[in-house]
Amino acid sequence: MFEFITDEDERGQVGIGTLIVFIAMVLVAAIAAGVLINTAGFLQTQAEDTGTDSTDQVANNINVIGAVGEVNEPNVSSAEDINRTVVYEMRLTVQKSPGAADVDLSGLSIQYVGPNGFGNLVHVSQGEEAENRTNAYFVNAVTAETEEDTVMTQKSDRYEIIIPTGTYLNNTGGDSHVEVLNASVDSGNAVNVTDETYGSEADIEENLQSLSYNVDNTELDLLTESDNVELTITTSSGSQRYVNLKVPDSLVGDEGGTVQL
Known part of the structure; x- marks a missing residue:
C-alpha cells in the first residue's frame, strides 16, 4: 500500500518549523534587549557619577x-x-x-x-x-x-x-x-x-x-x-x-x- 502526502500536509509541516524558529528568534532578541537595557542603565549611572565628580573637582x-x-x-x-x-x-x-x-x-x-x-x-x-x-x-x-x-x-x-x-x-x-x-x-x-x-x-x-x-x-x-x-x-x-x-x-x-x- 502506498501513502499519499498531499500539498496541504507539506505546507503544514513547513509552517510549524518556521513558527519554532520565529519564537526562538524572539526569545533571543528579548534576552539581548534586556542585556542592552541593563548595560545602558549601568553606563548612564556611571557617566552621571563621573560627570558629577568631574564637575565637583573643577568647580568646588x-x-x-x-x-x-x-x-x-x-x-x-x-x-x-x-x-x-x-x-x-x-x-x-x-x-x-x-x-x-x-x-x-x-x-x-x-x-x-x-x-x-x-x-x-x-x-x-x-x-x-x-x-x-x-x-x-x-x-x-x-x-x-x-x-x-x-x-x-x-x-x-x-x-x-x-x-x-x-x-x-x-x-x-x-x-x-x-x-x-x-x-x-x-x-x-x-x-x-x-x-x-x-x-x-x-x-x-x-x-x-x-x-x-x-x-x-x-x-x-x-x-x-x-x-x-x-x-x-x-x-x-x-x-x-x-x-x-x-x-x-x-x-x-x-x-x-x-x-x-
Missing part, C-alpha cells in the same frame, strides 16, 4: 586672593629669643571659586614644600587626641555670614588659612605662646619667636588655652629672606589649587610686622 575650588607673612622681632624676650629676622607664619586669604558649592576649609589637605622642609598639613581639629598635633593649619574667618565655623557658603565669604612655619605652639602651664625649637620638642630647648600669646585676642582662631594638645610645626622650616614655598591645596572634593609664595629679598624694617608673599 578655592581662590587665593592674598598672602602675607608674619615677621618676628629679634630679641623679643631678653635671653629667650631668636636673634634673626624670620617669617614664622603664613596667612592666605581665600574665597570660593565662581560656581563652587559650600567648601569646608577644615577638610583641606595642604602639601607644603619649602626650602628645607616638607609636610602634609591637615586642620588642627583633625586627628586623634594626643599631646601634640603635627603639621597643622588653622582657619580664621575674616568676613562670613557664620564666623563660628570653617565653611564658606557665600561668594562674599573671606577666610584665612594660617600656617605656622618652624614653630611649636606651646600650651603648657596655661600660658600659650609661640616657640621655635633649637633641636626637638623633647629637648625643652625652646626660645620664643614672638611675644604674642594665642588666647581670645589671638590672630589664630583657636584658643590654645582650651585645648589639650600642643601644635608642632617644626618640620616646616622658618622662612628667611628670598625663600620660596610651594603649596598644593586639595579640597575634600578633589579639586586642587597651586600656590607659589616668595619671601621678600629683604626683611629689614619689617620686624614685628607683616610682609606680602
Whole structure:
C-alpha cells in the first residue's frame, strides 16, 4: 500500500518549523534587549557619577586672593629669643571659586614644600587626641555670614588659612605662646619667636588655652629672606589649587610686622 502526502500536509509541516524558529528568534532578541537595557542603565549611572565628580573637582575650588607673612622681632624676650629676622607664619586669604558649592576649609589637605622642609598639613581639629598635633593649619574667618565655623557658603565669604612655619605652639602651664625649637620638642630647648600669646585676642582662631594638645610645626622650616614655598591645596572634593609664595629679598624694617608673599 502506498501513502499519499498531499500539498496541504507539506505546507503544514513547513509552517510549524518556521513558527519554532520565529519564537526562538524572539526569545533571543528579548534576552539581548534586556542585556542592552541593563548595560545602558549601568553606563548612564556611571557617566552621571563621573560627570558629577568631574564637575565637583573643577568647580568646588578655592581662590587665593592674598598672602602675607608674619615677621618676628629679634630679641623679643631678653635671653629667650631668636636673634634673626624670620617669617614664622603664613596667612592666605581665600574665597570660593565662581560656581563652587559650600567648601569646608577644615577638610583641606595642604602639601607644603619649602626650602628645607616638607609636610602634609591637615586642620588642627583633625586627628586623634594626643599631646601634640603635627603639621597643622588653622582657619580664621575674616568676613562670613557664620564666623563660628570653617565653611564658606557665600561668594562674599573671606577666610584665612594660617600656617605656622618652624614653630611649636606651646600650651603648657596655661600660658600659650609661640616657640621655635633649637633641636626637638623633647629637648625643652625652646626660645620664643614672638611675644604674642594665642588666647581670645589671638590672630589664630583657636584658643590654645582650651585645648589639650600642643601644635608642632617644626618640620616646616622658618622662612628667611628670598625663600620660596610651594603649596598644593586639595579640597575634600578633589579639586586642587597651586600656590607659589616668595619671601621678600629683604626683611629689614619689617620686624614685628607683616610682609606680602
